[in-house]
Amino acid sequence: MRGRTAGILIVATFTLLSLALPAGAAPKIRFTLNKIGPQNGGGEPSVAISPDRTIYVSAPGNAMEFWRSTNAGKTWTQGSSPESPSGDTSVNVDQSGAVYESNLNVITGDQNTLQVDVFKSFDKGATWPQKGSSAISDSNASGQPALVDRQWLDAWIPPGHTTDTATVCMTYHDFGPSQLWVSCSVDGGKNFGLPVDAITSPLAQADSYCNTIPGGLKIVQSGSHAGRIYILWLAADPLNPVTGCNLTQLAAFHSIWSASSDDGGKTWTDQLVYDAGVLHDGSEIFADLTLDNQGNPYAGFVMNIASEYDIWVEASFDGGTTWNGKTDGTGVPYKVNADTGTHFFAAIAAGNPGQVDVAYLDTPTLVGSTPYGKPNEPSGDANADWNVYVAQSINLLSGSPTFTNVALTTVPIHHGDVCTLGLYRNLLDFIDVQVDASGFLHVAYTDDHNYAAGALVMANQTGGPGVGAGGH
Numbered sequence: 001m002r003g004r005t006a007g008i009l010i011v012a013t014f015t016l017l018s019l020a021l022p023a024g025a026a027p028k029i030r031f032t033l034n035k036i037g038p039q040n041g042g043g044e045p046s047v048a049i050s051p052d053r054t055i056y057v058s059a060p061g062n063a064m065e066f067w068r069s070t071n072a073g074k075t076w077t078q079g080s081s082p083e084s085p086s087g088d089t090s091v092n093v094d095q096s097g098a099v100y101e102s103n104l105n106v107i108t109g110d111q112n113t114l115q116v117d118v119f120k121s122f123d124k125g126a127t128w129p130q131k132g133s134s135a136i137s138d139s140n141a142s143g144q145p146a147l148v149d150r151q152w153l154d155a156w157i158p159p160g161h162t163t164d165t166a167t168v169c170m171t172y173h174d175f176g177p178s179q180l181w182v183s184c185s186v187d188g189g190k191n192f193g194l195p196v197d198a199i200t201s202p203l204a205q206a207d208s209y210c211n212t213i214p215g216g217l218k219i220v221q222s223g224s225h226a227g228r229i230y231i232l233w234l235a236a237d238p239l240n241p242v243t244g245c246n247l248t249q250l251a252a253f254h255s256i257w258s259a260s261s262d263d264g265g266k267t268w269t270d271q272l273v274y275d276a277g278v279l280h281d282g283s284e285i286f287a288d289l290t291l292d293n294q295g296n297p298y299a300g301f302v303m304n305i306a307s308e309y310d311i312w313v314e315a316s317f318d319g320g321t322t323w324n325g326k327t328d329g330t331g332v333p334y335k336v337n338a339d340t341g342t343h344f345f346a347a348i349a350a351g352n353p354g355q356v357d358v359a360y361l362d363t364p365t366l367v368g369s370t371p372y373g374k375p376n377e378p379s380g381d382a383n384a385d386w387n388v389y390v391a392q393s394i395n396l397l398s399g400s401p402t403f404t405n406v407a408l409t410t411v412p413i414h415h416g417d418v419c420t421l422g423l424y425r426n427l428l429d430f431i432d433v434q435v436d437a438s439g440f441l442h443v444a445y446t447d448d449h450n451y452a453a454g455a456l457v458m459a460n461q462t463g464g465p466g467v468g469a470g471g472h
Contacts, residue, residue: 039454073460079125216289252373300348352468354397439466
């Protein structure tokens with residue numbers, strides 16, 4: 001890990017107390033920082049919050065790492081690890097409180113190489129008695145003839161059903177034509193159907209054939225679109241004159257796409273969310289998908305639209321037909337950060353419609369772009385100090401939202417390069433934020449600067465303004 005300072009005492013928790021505010025000033029977000037557990041050779045924590053407010057964190061590392069907190073993140077208990085070694089992981093819950101943890105197998109030398117395993121726990125991750133299979137293979141849940149990468153999952157219990165008949169869906173992309181695939185289970189994650197290609201429109205195919213980066217899968221939990229599945233992805237630049245078309249992340253990813261399905265993932269409708277134009281890049285590193293508590297989708301992402309990498313939001317309030325008011329990807333995104341510098345690892349969560357929290361990494365160092373649109377790494381940020389920020393908006397519905405930005409860390413959590421190429425990875429690829437039933441945010445991130453061996457840490461909101469009961 002580059003830039004880590006060894007030997008610094010571990011400070012598990014501190015609180016940012018709000019000072020006396022001037023008359024008319026907005027109340028401040030209050031929070032504590034709590035150590036989740038050791039980095040264990042990994043990072044990129046995934047967060048889920050169950051109906052009983054238990055917070056779960058999954059992360060890849062020496063094995064599939066898993067922790068839970070039953071007191072709003074103050075203290076953490078490590079659960080069992082269902083599998084080792086570990087690639088990408090994710091954690092999700094359904095309405096019953098059952099927990100799903102997925103793992104991307106690494107090079108195993110057999111049919112499970114770069115395939116996804118999905119495990120289910122009924123006791124908060126103490127044990128994992130269920131492992132899913134696919135229509136093609138009994139030994140993994142993805143069953144994809146091509147090798148796969150970066151899976152995301154979600155779960156939903158339809159009315160009148162139980163966790164044993166929950167709908168559980170996963171998405172990922174392949175290492176061949178780089179399509180976005182979705183496969184679903186209707187028996188609570190025991191058996192997954194054949195993978196379905198979700199890139200169906202000619203324009204989406206033309207934008208995506210060079211490379212894609214999956215940005216999440218969410219299932220609407222209630223309301224008029226209950227059961228609708230959304231996915232999100234970044235598409236690479238097929239016109240880049242320098243990098244050409246390849247499966248690395250060296251090309252610029254300048255368009256963001258969504259797709260939705262109302263028939264359990266059998267058929268898909270693609271929709272362009274935003275296109276910044278050739279030589280702009282949003283692969284720092286995922287465009288993040290979330291739903292509010294009424295099922296409206298939002299995308300949080302990084303993009304060098306102007307002279308620096310900033311954080312942006314697109315939202316849809318008509319079922320994913322228009323994004324920031326446009327159907328053709330020209331809806332002007334809402335800028336989140338207020339400062340100048342470099343901003344990576346966008347993560348978004350929503351509560352009530354139009355109310356969101358967006359977490360990200362921030363440095364005042366201006367990294368800048370290469371001639372082919374990518375961040376100027378590693379030389380551009382070799383001496384950068386990075387902190388974790390969150391921005392909150394409660395008025396996206398206005399069409400001219402404002403964001404209040406708060407530094408969650410005042411001592412840098414990382415010094416030096418933050419690689420966004422998915423190859424040399426110090427903090428790995430992302431951070432995560434979720435909103436609980438009180439509307440309070442919980443941001444998990446990797447800190448490799450203040451802990452001798454690195455640690456996973458969470459900022460847990462304890463007071464101040466919330467965004468309404470968490471979406472999904």
